[in-house]
Ligand SMILES: NC(=O)C1=CN([C@@H]2O[C@H](COP(=O)(O)OP(=O)(O)OC[C@H]3O[C@@H](n4cnc5c(N)ncnc54)[C@H](OP(=O)(O)O)[C@@H]3O)[C@@H](O)[C@H]2O)[C@@H](O)CC1
Ligand SMILES: Nc1ncnc2c1ncn2[C@@H]1O[C@H](COP(=O)(O)OP(=O)(O)O)[C@@H](O)[C@H]1O
């Protein structure tokens with residue numbers, strides 16, 4: 001099986017041209033963070049901001065706004081009960097990342113319904129965590145209009161969605177499930193574990209991540225990755241290489257911290273990303 005290598009970072013991460021502005025680096029909307037899971041949406045926001053997203057909006061429970069803004073004033077806020085606001089905002093975005101701490105309440109389902117009904121063909125949708133748990137129960141919630149869809153389940157979330165028990169999640173079975181779930185979409189599966197795999201449904205390619213460590217087994221680590229994936233999709237072409245680079249960078253940052261620390265806090269991992277991205281962008285792809 002093909003492993004992701006460090007070259008992928010140099011290939012994907014581009015040096016920024018002078019003549020550019022925030023709109024060139026992705027307009028992202030993150031949807032999630034119920035009254036119980038405010039931390040999840042904040043960690044995803046930090047993943048997105050620290051991986052270079054140009055503009056970040058966050059639709060979340062209003063209880064989370066003070067914490068969000070005190071940590072990340074770069075992010076704009078929308079109360080997720082504001083249905084008209086959500087419907088207006090979604091079409092203006094390049095990437096929508098939904099599910100981190102979304103929960104499985106009525107309002108969580110409403111957010112997914114609005115996303116499904118409002119998303120445009122040219123947008124990328126990243127689905128994580130509770131969004132996948134909800135879709136597992138009700139497939140009509142899949143946002144079918146989006147041309148590019150990325151799902152980022154851990155093994156149990158994938159079991160719920162695909163009905164494949166964890167021990168039977170082989171590449172062949174996973175591709176078959178992707179074809180059944182997303183018959184006419186260009187879907188990517190980021191199947192998270194200690195050796196995360198990235199699947200490209202269209203080309204039937206799969207890459208495995210060789211990095212990562214048990215210090216990363218900390219709540220919020222996947223929420224952070226969803227934000228990074230959103231950040232990369234907003235800046236670089238949405239394809240297998242870009243997704244693999246996001247996964248690799250996340251684990252590389254985790255490994256750097258793990259060298260000298262027993263645990264890796266997701267917020268510390270996020271804070272390291274700008275420095276690592278600078279290093280791998282230098283002298284490359286400037287236009
Ligand atoms: N600070 C916050 O706000 C945080 C909020 N969060 C939000 O919480 C919501 C629920 O998400 P969730 O992932 O915590 O719960 P769920 O979907 O029930 O999965 C757990 C079950 O799956 C099993 N399992 C098997 N294999 C596994 C694997 N490889 N990786 C992981 N689990 C694996 C696992 O097995 P066990 O641990 O019992 O052995 C357990 O039975 C979601 O919205 C999320 O965003 C969290 O991100 C944390 C920080
Ligand atoms: N033992 C491990 N080795 C390598 N990576 C790990 C390990 N445990 C967890 N991770 C990584 O941490 C993330 C966990 O994601 P997830 O379970 O969705 O977390 P959360 O929902 O709490 O944010 C994944 O990217 C996974 O690859």
Ligand SMILES: [Mg+2]
Pocket residue numbers: 128129154222223
């Ligand atoms: Mg998760």
